[in-house]
Amino acid sequence: MGRRKGSSNNNKKSSNSSTTENSSPPNHLQVTADEDVEEISNLDNSTCDPTDDVIGSDKTSADYYFDSYSHFGIHEEMLKDTVRTKTYQNVIYQNKFLFKDKIVLDVGAGTGILSLFCAKAGAKHVYAVECSLMADMAKEIVQTNGFSDVITVLKGKVEEIELPVSHVDIIISEWMGYFLLFENMLNTVLYARDKWLINDGIVLPDKASLYLTAIEDAEYKDDKIEFWDNVYGFNMSCIKKQSMMEPLVDTVDQNQIVTNCQLLKTMDISKMAPGDASFTAPFKLVAERNDYIHALVAYFDVSFTKCHKITGFSTGPRSRTTHWKQTVLYLEDVLTICEGEAVVGNMTVAPSKNNPRDVDIMLKYSLNGQHCSVSRIQHYKMR
Structure with a gap:
């Protein structure tokens, strides 16, 4: 089958655009990324932590997660993901009744794009929390665009900062990572x-759903x-064993899909407990044609159900590509499957005990x- 464009393992979030997943997202999911909206400024949203005074300065590998969001390239990539950014923009601009005179907390504000959207939509005040060095840029961006009286940028970790107010009306964040949960900003x-x-x-957003399907991927x-x-001429199969354990973040051609798409887990961000991000979910993937299966593929949808019209986007292989792409889990076996036959099993997902921002996945099939x-x-192991 056709090959995916450009691959990457589990570095940081990667780039592009998406719309509704045809095979599995809820029918009510309305994707608004292509609707006409005002031009996006070259700004953004994410989260991190630093102590240096120069963006991009050297740090140890232990600081990788926090430091990575200090670099401009990651923000450019996410901003140019028009599905991601325009969906947020549409949610805010087309639902101003939610934001009018409200106090908003932007968790992981990055360069402040979501805060700027909220301020422009009429928010009374926006507290933009960003723990990377990008917070310094966000302050300048806010001032340059004339919103210093509405947006307060706070530099630090959400768990350590104190807000000037006791309560907020809205929390907005782009917290999703690869495989939805990689980097674990959800907590x-x-x-x-x-x-x-x-x-x-x-x-x-207030809802997020994780899906699974299976693909032919021999080449x-x-x-x-x-x-x-x-x-x-040399046997390096010891590396092969390790490479099998590392999910591949890449763009899957929809023509590679062999089975139906199975909903694994839906999370209600407004109600769930932190421990709910760890789960075991059953699946049954039924073949839609005679083919081989080389890998399972995970992707996610998010939705904003409090809007006038339910809005969201999908990162699935039948949708326009986003910077999240899809997550490919290669199987040790090549499965020969006939139409109507099913791969059954369950998937267990949990934060790594060594680093809660990493994800451990166990697949029984x-x-x-x-x-x-x-x-x-x-x-x-997503690392």
């Missing part, structure tokens, strides 16, 4: 919700995985088909 949003959000307050698996069996019978457990 920061939940912390802010529990500490500052009023009882009938709004979290935007690329050979290139990325089987390659290590013979490297210029089996197929009892006409040409293939297999049952296996595989472990993956």
Whole structure:
């Protein structure tokens, strides 16, 4: 089958655009990324932490997550993801009744794009919390655009800063990582919700759903995985074992999809507890044609249900590409599957014990088909 464009493992968030997933998102999910909106400024939203005075200065690898958001390239990439940024812009501009005279908390504000949208929509005040060095740029951007009286940029971790107010009416954040949960900024949003959000307050977005499907991917698996069996005549299969455990963040061609798409988990950000991000979910992937399966693919949708019209976007392979792309989990087995046969099993997802921003995935799967019978457990680590 066709090959994906440009690959990357689990570096930071990567770039582009998306619309409604045809095979699985809820029917009410309205994608607004292509609607006419005002031109996007070259600004952005994310989260991090620093102590240096120069953006992009050297840090140890232990500071990688926080320091990475100090670099301009990551913000440019996310801003140019028009599905991501224009959806947020449309949610805010087309639902000004939610923001008029309200106090807003922007968690992981980055360069402040969401805060600027909120201020322009009539928010009474916006507190933009950003813990990377980009906070200094955000302050200058806010001042340059004439919103210093409405937007206050606070530099620091959400868990450590104190707001000048006791409560906020709205929390807005772009917290989603690869595989939805990689980097685990969700817990920061939940912390802010529990500490500052009023009882009938709004979290935007408020719903996120994780999906799973299966693909044929022989050519690329050979290139990325089987390659290590013979490297210029030498056996490097020990690396192959490690590479199998690292999910690949990449763009999947929808023509590679062999099965239906299965909903694994829906999270209600306004109500869920931090521990709900760890879960075990069953799946049943039914083949829609005779083919081979080389990998399972995960992706997510988010939705804003408090809007006048429910709005959201999908990161699935049948949608326009976003910087999140999809997450590919290669299987040790090549599954030969016939139309109507099913790969069944369950997936366990949890933050890594060593670093809660990383994700550990355990996959149990089996197929009892006409040409293939297999049952296996595989472990993956998103780092």
